[in-house]
Amino acid sequence: MTQYVIRRVLLIFPTLLIVTLAVFSVVRLIPGDVATLMVSEQGYGADVEAVKHMLGLDKPWHEQYIKYMSNVLRGDLGTSLWSKRAVTEELSLRVPVSVELGILAIGVSLCIAIPIGVASAIRQDTWPDYLGRSLAIGGLSIPGFWIATIILVLPAAYFNWSPPMKYQPFLKDPLANLQLFILPAVIMGIAMSASVMRMTRAMMLEVLRQDYIRTAWAKGMRERAVIVRHALKNAMIPVVTILGMQLSLLLGGTVIMESIFNLPGMGRLLIDAINWRDYPVVQGVNLVIATAIVCMNLLVDVTYTYLDPRIRYR
Amino acid sequence: MAEQVATLAAAEKVSLGRQLPWYVDVWVRLWKEKPLGTFGGILILLVMLAALLAPVVTQYDPIVNDIPQKLKPPDAHHWLGTDNFGRDMFSRIVWGARISLYIGFGAVALGTTCAVIIGIVTGYYGGLLDSIVQRFVDAIMAFPWLIIMLTIMAVLGPGMNNVIIALSVGMLAGNSRIIRGATMSVKANLYVEAARCIGAGDLRILLHYMLPNVMAPIIIVATLGLGGAIMAEASLSFLGYGVPPPAPSWGGMLSGSGRRYMLVAPWMAVFPGIALSMAIFGFNMLGDALRDLLDPRLRSNG
Numbered sequence: 001m002t003q004y005v006i007r008r009v010l011l012i013f014p015t016l017l018i019v020t021l022a023v024f025s026v027v028r029l030i031p032g033d034v035a036t037l038m039v040s041e042q043g044y045g046a047d048v049e050a051v052k053h054m055l056g057l058d059k060p061w062h063e064q065y066i067k068y069m070s071n072v073l074r075g076d077l078g079t080s081l082w083s084k085r086a087v088t089e090e091l092s093l094r095v096p097v098s099v100e101l102g103i104l105a106i107g108v109s110l111c112i113a114i115p116i117g118v119a120s121a122i123r124q125d126t127w128p129d130y131l132g133r134s135l136a137i138g139g140l141s142i143p144g145f146w147i148a149t150i151i152l153v154l155p156a157a158y159f160n161w162s163p164p165m166k167y168q169p170f171l172k173d174p175l176a177n178l179q180l181f182i183l184p185a186v187i188m189g190i191a192m193s194a195s196v197m198r199m200t201r202a203m204m205l206e207v208l209r210q211d212y213i214r215t216a217w218a219k220g221m222r223e224r225a226v227i228v229r230h231a232l233k234n235a236m237i238p239v240v241t242i243l244g245m246q247l248s249l250l251l252g253g254t255v256i257m258e259s260i261f262n263l264p265g266m267g268r269l270l271i272d273a274i275n276w277r278d279y280p281v282v283q284g285v286n287l288v289i290a291t292a293i294v295c296m297n298l299l300v301d302v303t304y305t306y307l308d309p310r311i312r313y314r
Numbered sequence: 315m316a317e318q319v320a321t322l323a324a325a326e327k328v329s330l331g332r333q334l335p336w337y338v339d340v341w342v343r344l345w346k347e348k349p350l351g352t353f354g355g356i357l358i359l360l361v362m363l364a365a366l367l368a369p370v371v372t373q374y375d376p377i378v379n380d381i382p383q384k385l386k387p388p389d390a391h392h393w394l395g396t397d398n399f400g401r402d403m404f405s406r407i408v409w410g411a412r413i414s415l416y417i418g419f420g421a422v423a424l425g426t427t428c429a430v431i432i433g434i435v436t437g438y439y440g441g442l443l444d445s446i447v448q449r450f451v452d453a454i455m456a457f458p459w460l461i462i463m464l465t466i467m468a469v470l471g472p473g474m475n476n477v478i479i480a481l482s483v484g485m486l487a488g489n490s491r492i493i494r495g496a497t498m499s500v501k502a503n504l505y506v507e508a509a510r511c512i513g514a515g516d517l518r519i520l521l522h523y524m525l526p527n528v529m530a531p532i533i534i535v536a537t538l539g540l541g542g543a544i545m546a547e548a549s550l551s552f553l554g555y556g557v558p559p560p561a562p563s564w565g566g567m568l569s570g571s572g573r574r575y576m577l578v579a580p581w582m583a584v585f586p587g588i589a590l591s592m593a594i595f596g597f598n599m600l601g602d603a604l605r606d607l608l609d610p611r612l613r614s615n616g
Contacts, residue, residue: 011449014449015449015452015453015456017454018449018450018452018453019457021458022453022454025332026465026466026469029469030468030469031471073533109398125550125572130349130350133350133602134599137598137599137602138591138595140594140598141541141545141594141595141598142544142587142591142593142594142595143548143549143552143565143568143587143591143594145548145549145552145568145585146568146587146590146591147571149568149573149583150583150584150587151578153576153583154576154580155574155581156577157576157577157580198602209399224462233336248455248456248457248458248459249458250458251458251461252458252459252460252461253460254460255458255460255461255464255553256460256549256552256553259553270461270464271464271553274464274465274468282465285318285459286457286465289457289461290453290456290457291456291460293455293457293458294452294456297452297455297456301394307431307529
């Protein structure tokens with residue numbers, strides 16, 4: 001097993017290298033020169049070339065890349081071209097917001113998905129099953145931004161109520177913070193619950209056909225004991241992998257919710273940075289997100305191996 | 315002799331009829347066994363009919379402004395009301411089906427073809443090629459799909475074909491993994507080795523042995539991908555990076571003016587959203603049912 005873990009860890013380095021190259025080059029491909037934008041929009045000086053030189057953008061790509069990587073490995077992700085603050089500083093303000101939204105969304109999705117998945121599996125092919133599956137797929141199909149827009153506007157029109165819009169950090173004022181986050185978290189959670197629900201249902205169906213479950217029924221155990229103590233624990237293992245895969249969707253999904261609900265998270269930062277051609281910020285955010293996902297996938301793989309001994313000795 | 319066979323068959327209740335080819339049989343089974351999938355299929359047929367019959371069914375032009383008629387609620391002339399430029403919402407939604415389906419099918423065709431090529435080739439050849447390509451696939455999968463698509467749209471600029479390219483890059487990585495897995499399990503079969511023994515070249519094996527046997531996951535991935543592509547296009551248009559106005563894209567109708575005029579004219583945002591949900595729901599339902607029918611083993615991949 002340690003061999004597997006070591007091999008798996010070593011494999012992430014080439015992946016991360018490709019990630020950094022991709023992030024670096026794609027950002028430079030975006031049309032619209034930041035130096036021209038700065039000169040025309042903010043009057044940074046008359047000369048585009050001088051601005052380019054100041055930002056270090058006139059050197060050849062490979063020199064820029066080497067300089068960038070050596071900085072990254074020292075923990076310096078660069079400075080924002082517009083706000084002049086360090087990218088790490090901007091991120092440290094934004095990451096907790098996105099992470100909190102993500103954790104709440106996963107919590108909501110688990111609370112919805114697992115009970116519905118288990119109930120669907122127990123009563124397979126009856127109307128509760130169909131209802132549960134339709135609800136899950138409905139949650140997946142209905143665009144989150146549409147629901148969010150309707151939820152934001154209609155109560156304001158008819159009940160004169162609108163959700164709070166000002167961000168308060170969790171430690172300062174937990175209640176206001178949760179009030180702000182609960183709506184986007186629920187909307188995202190509903191969308192994410194579909195795959196977890198399908199997975200739970202499929203795994204429960206498989207587990208319920210096993211011999212040890214039949215033994216439990218034969219012993220006369222109550223339904224709840226059989227389902228929870230024996231079936232559910234074994235069915236949950238692949239759900240862990242699904243959760244790992246959800247993280248990728250999560251980080252992408254926060255972009256839309258943050259735009260609508262005005263949350264100062266990483267997604268908003270990224271969109272603004274793309275609009276303003278703020279290369280260091282775009283690179284920094286992409287790098288952080290991609291590295292986080294690669295490490296999460298690694299963690300999920302290792303956890304899966306740990307939880308399911310059948311895989312360990314492959 | 316014939317009577318003996320007939321009585322034997324009758325005794326065992328075995329049907330002597332011809333068996334349908336699998337691609338017809340799937341639809342028959344869908345109709346008989348999967349009511350939810352059939353419902354999804356009907357929704358999709360409705361959307362396709364709307365797209366095909368758009369010029370016939372609508373009387374107003376979806377793009378031309380008609381300011382005197384602006385912001386009218388649904389009535390006998392404008393079944394779903396008008397938007398802030400006076401354009402008939404019903405016409406815009408029906409013509410929008412064309413855009414959604416064009417982008418959806420285009421993205422899935424391009425993305426699935428690339429995913430199939432990558433998946434089958436790396437799954438079949440394995441070895442160093444596989445390891446290297448998988449590192450690239452890992453790298454693409456390390457980015458959330460929306461961010462990949464946003465960045466590609468920022469690089470390429472607005473336009474329908476650029477949206478198709480962006481969407482297919484987003485789908486190609488994960489789908490190539492699934493197809494690679496299926497290819498590797500097909501490759502383990504004895505008939506592949508037998509084919510090599512009788513002198514079949516690699517290309518022939520890939521085309522005649524691998525591809526047909528991997529069709530089931532390809533179909534499932536394509537159908538679910540259609541739902542995902544339509545949703546992704548809507549999200550991109552919502553964020554402002556998708557199909558540019560005045561094209562009647564459903565996602566575009568939900569952002570911008572849809573949001574701004576929500577209090578005054580809620581029909582501007584509600585109806586495109588319903589259309590969008592219907593289409594995506596239909597594809598997801600159908601894809602789910604097809605997955606259950608075609609390859610039960612894939613069910614556990616969620």
